Amino acid sequence: MPITAALGGTPLREAIRLALLSPAGLLGRLSRLSTLALLSLSVVGAWALALTVASQTGRTAVEAGFERAGAEALATEQFARKTIVISGMLRNQAQRWLTYSQPGDAGRRADVETTIRAILDNAELGIAQFGIVDAKGDVLWHSAGGHAGFSVGERDHFRRHRDGQVGPIFGRPSPGRDRLLPVSWRLADADGGFVGAAIALLRPADIAPLLANIVERDGSLSALVRLEGELLAGSHRAAPLIGQPVLGDPMREVLMRDGIFRREGPVVQGGPDRLTVGRLVPGTNLVAIGAVDASQTLQTARLLEGTAYLAAIGFTGLVILCAVLVLVAERARHAATEVAVLAAGQAELRRLHARLPAVIFLRDVAADGSSRLTYRAGDIGGVTGWTDGALDDVEDWTYLYDEHAPPRQEMVSRVLRDGSAKHHWRLRQPDGSWRHVVMRMERLSRRPDGGGEIVGYLRDASAEHSALESAAAAREELDATLALAPVVVFRARAWTCAACTWRHGRGCYREDYISGSLEQVTGWSEQALSSAGGLAAVLSPFDTVLEGIEAMKREGGWSADLTLRRPDGTTLTIRMTTRVVARPDDSALDFVGYLVDVTAEREAKARAITSARLASLGEVSGGLAHELKQPLLAIGLAVSNTQQAAEKGDLAAVRARLGRISGYVARAASVVDHLRRYARGADEDAPMVPVPVSTALDGALAVLGGTLRDAGVTLRVEIGDPVPAVLGQLVPLEQVLVNLIGNARDALASRQAGSPRLVTVTAEQEGDAVLITIADNAGGIPERVMARLFQPFVTTKGEDAGTGLGLSLCQGLVHHMGGTIAASNEGGGAVFRIRLPAAPSPA
Template identity: 25%
Template sequence: MRVIDEAVPFRRVLAAALLALTVMAGATAEYLGARAIAARAAETMALANAAVVAPAREVQRLLDTVRWVQDLLRLRADLRAAGDVAAAVRLEEELRRANQSNLMGIARIAVATEAGHIAWASFPEVCEEMGGASYFQALRHGGSGQVIAGPVPGPCSGQLVIIFARSLRHADGSFAGVAMVSIPALTLSGLLGQPEGKVAVNLYRLSDGRLLARSKEPEEVLQRGLLMAPAHLESARRDPAALPRGPNSIDGRDTFFARRVVAEGGLLVSANLDAESELQPACLLRWLFRAIAGFVVLTYMAGAGVLLVMVSRARVASAQRELERLIAGLPAVVYHGAIAGDGTYTRLYLSRNTMLAIGCTPAEVAAPSDWFARIHPGDHDTARALRRRLLETGNATADYRFARSDGRHAWLRDSARLVVQNPDGSGEIIGTVIDVTEERDLAAQAVMAGKLASLGELATVIGHELNQPLTAMRLLADGIGISLKTGAIERTGPMLTELVGQVARAAEIAGELRRFGRKDGDEVMPVPLSEVVRGVMVLAEAPLRAAQVAVEIDVPADLPRALGRRTPIEQVLLNLVVNACHALEEMPSDRRRLSIQASATATDIVLEVSDTGPGIPPDLLARVFDPFFTTKQEGSGTGLGLSICRTILGGLGGRIEASSDPGGSCFIVTLRRAPEGGSAYNQWAGTQRHPPLSLAQ
């Protein structure tokens, strides 16, 4: 409606504003959150860079001490080579005392000969061969500078130690042995920082990325022989400040890195901070920004919703007034109600156009009981059955007579649909009521016209059929008169008997014509189909005989009665028989057969009319019941016969179906089976499944 449609632009404006606000609030929240996370990440990196300075300095001091000790060991070797054994021994004692005083945590100082034998050690009670060690072989075969080995189990304590080895040379530059300084891995780990701090400091060998020491949990971690990730190792060799964030090699967690290379010793010091823990406050702040943005959007939505509800209520009120104005001009009454599981109806709404649509003021039908009181007593069961069918099928239609304010009765068509179905069997319905009095009158006129059309088609042959008994009666009357004049009274008996038979035959034909042509009533009743078939055959016998059609009838005498009205059923059957007769005229005389069969089911009576004619083309079969459609030649049919048949059967609660093939056609008529005892009409109305059809339908 126009009033409702005017609300659409307003809703679109609110929706567009909501979308813009949502995008703006979301973008602002994400921007502020990203800024907070970036600031926190910068603070974390600054903390890591500050935390790596002291461990790198301690490692450098350790390397300086190791270099000093190795220089003394080189001096010792030079003294012994020069023959100053006493000076060499004093130097050895000084080195032993320095080792025992725990100089920088050194565990052992030793010198190996060129053959790998221990020439001197600060703890001489342990003498192992060093010739097979990889670092010894590397120095022996030309390696120079500091070589760092380990972690390996120490010969004295069995604990993991880091070995700092440097080659010794003779005066001519040839290999003279190796000076070795061993430091426990745990001692080296202690130099990196306090284990309870949140910064984890790792010491790696730059040549292969091997983890040598760790400030946190060194006992557990160092046993695993971990290596730095190749990408991180390669990056650290090129630029220690590169890749400041990524998964660490210990547990794979996201980590901030700050690295320093101790160039002389080939060591890398890395200070690590867990990114998730450090960024958690900033992430919470980002979620807070998001929550604030969501709150702003929800606040706007609430305000817009309230405004929209207020505007919508005003528009709905206006729309309702407009709708009432439009409904007031409709030729139909609109209603809405609730229906209980037992069929009890409660009205919720009734349009105010009752006087225009059905001829009663709103006050006269204010309550459902007022409406029901105006329904014709003979149609009360039909009205009640409408509610029951609604609960069973979801929609229903019924026609009933209704008393208008002016005292006249009108036929109303009540059509309703179940729009809400509750678990307890109740529901809500909407429906319309229209005056179909004129429509039913037109349908009745069409049915009567169909009767007359059928009689018109049979007029010639029926006239010939009536002429035969009349001619016979005239001849018999003449014969009886001559017999009486001549005194041959004994010959008048057989002639009188034959005369009475011919009179009965003519009376039967005339009676069927008179009954078939009169106007039909409204009440339904049990109808014996055997009598219907007999009456139709009286009217159709002459044209069937003229067309040389062989008729087979199989209608049991004890067949249960059908529920309906005799004359309309006869009209349907006569139309089907005449159509079959016309179709069979196109076939050879020996193939003209018509079959009429009837049977019963628990609820229906089925009548089949089949022929051996040429059949109906498949593309036309679906249209045979359409008004004004015919397969006959132009001018030989109106195309209303089968349409009227369907209308008649629909009004009786029945139906008609058609099937066809090149061997002939078959029409199946299904009627409701009459109940045993009681009011036939009322019982049919309570179980009617098919809504009445109109001429327009």
């Protein structure tokens, strides 16, 4: 609210100014009627001023209370964000722990457990325990041990993870003395399937002193509350309220819509009135609460309000008395009486202003910027810290200001020119320390000579400055924590505009924040990356990045593996995961994300695929020998016959036998070519091309044909006409067919001798997809295995007959080509259905 409005408007302002500056000269020249009119106007002005001061003081006190509560809520949110980041780091460690599931991985699991306990040992993080549960909710590992057989399967936060929510999710406090607070994350396998949850347990008693450091005064409290309503943890004043509902439906609706609420009233039913601010922590069900005691905040305002009304009543009584004296007294006494009345009014105003939490002043400014103080009142000691009265009669306080305060002449000249100004600096205290203060000034009037009057106030800003410093310290601590993490966390904005032509008009992009771990993970310093154009400039393929931005617009998040170019020209394979946090308008996205180096993971996956492919080659080596032996025997016989024909001089017979030899050589070369191509594998980055299903099947049979015949398996092929073609890669499709047909052959080996052994392969186009089916009559897949069929190391063969990787790799190869694979038991056998994108028809 403008200062001039707070003083009651222009007419009252002028009356006050005349009463303060020259009451005797004015009243001495007024007639009796004009004197009575002025006194009446002064009464109205006094009541208007009293009402204005009372109203403005109450609103100012409430707003100041909400500002303190908001600062404490913001600091509490920063603490919560730090806890969430640490729990996320623990989640990543849990994800690693789950991947080390082989007998030889015990050492790796122990390293992960050591890392987790090292994080838990940091008391400043507030995390007491940590556990990992499987997809049923049973505890797999717990930092405190002794939890075998314990399950969280029926807990609300676990069910929400099972339904697809990633987290973090803050659950209800557990029963018991410690009332442990769970913070859980969803754990997923490489395909996004649910495999369990990571649960960090916070002890409210440990969190209480950390939150107590946030509150500013004894009557204040800070707390963490679930969006569902229960109070989870808080400073010492909030500790008895843990588990009680503190959020009603109206506040939840405001939080979900605006992300913040303000409320005046008790935090819980029957509690003291508080000014409360709640902030919803983005991406969670957690609300950070800051609250201050309303009675303490409004005590001074109520006292000042009563004082204002009493002053108005007293002033009114004095004016009435003056009016009576004016009517009955002699003209010679009028001036003295009225001067006394106005002097009393001025004293009342000074006494009223002395109770305000500010120092109010008026200055008369000359055209050259020089000025003089014409009025000053307020709580000088409370605002400045000089409580000994040393500044009460000193006009110039500039010698106490720090170097950030501009010269007074410059300040007042700017106010006359611009209409208002606000400055923030420090004021030296009697003990040599510093206090932060804010000065606000407004132009009151302007004279033709270029001078004028200004009004302003000076107030103590120490509280809000301390809150801002606490928030900045929390941010620095969070940055330091992220700098040690093996991931790069960032916040960015992508938008489109007519003026921006970044990357050939494809949109605008900038990073607003990037964690200090950038150079450790990628080799890029923040400055070098900015000069290179940001993350988008060093990631490829760029079209995939653009597709990711479109995916975020549609779905709110995105994840993909990309290639990152390092400063030295080498590359890394990284996994980028993003989530939209705000949409400033229809053309812009604010999103957060993280990068993880998955180069080693990709290399291990490639080695596993090669191992499985070579293992399958070993399984069919006998068939390959048969396929090669038959043409070689025929070649040997043909060579012998050719020699005999040559000795007889029969050139026609020689030419005929040489032709047959050439055909046998071509057949053997074809088998060797398929073997070499199959063993070499495919390039993951190779483009998708049209592949006729018959070509892939011929390649698979070149490897498997001999073993099928030796096993007495009949292969029935039913391919439509024209032959359907998929949009994919030849070698991966051949490997999928080799694995599935080979599995069917092995399953049929258990049938009794003389029983029919049949494998049927069909392919047909269905709309924009091609369906390939491989079926056998070997009795089907056991139900106990069906649910885990495509997981690594799952096999129905003996320990010495299979690696358990074949179907898992088949699923990965099919997914890489944009397709799906599924299995079922039908008609006395197993049926595998592969659905791949159909190749476009030739133009």
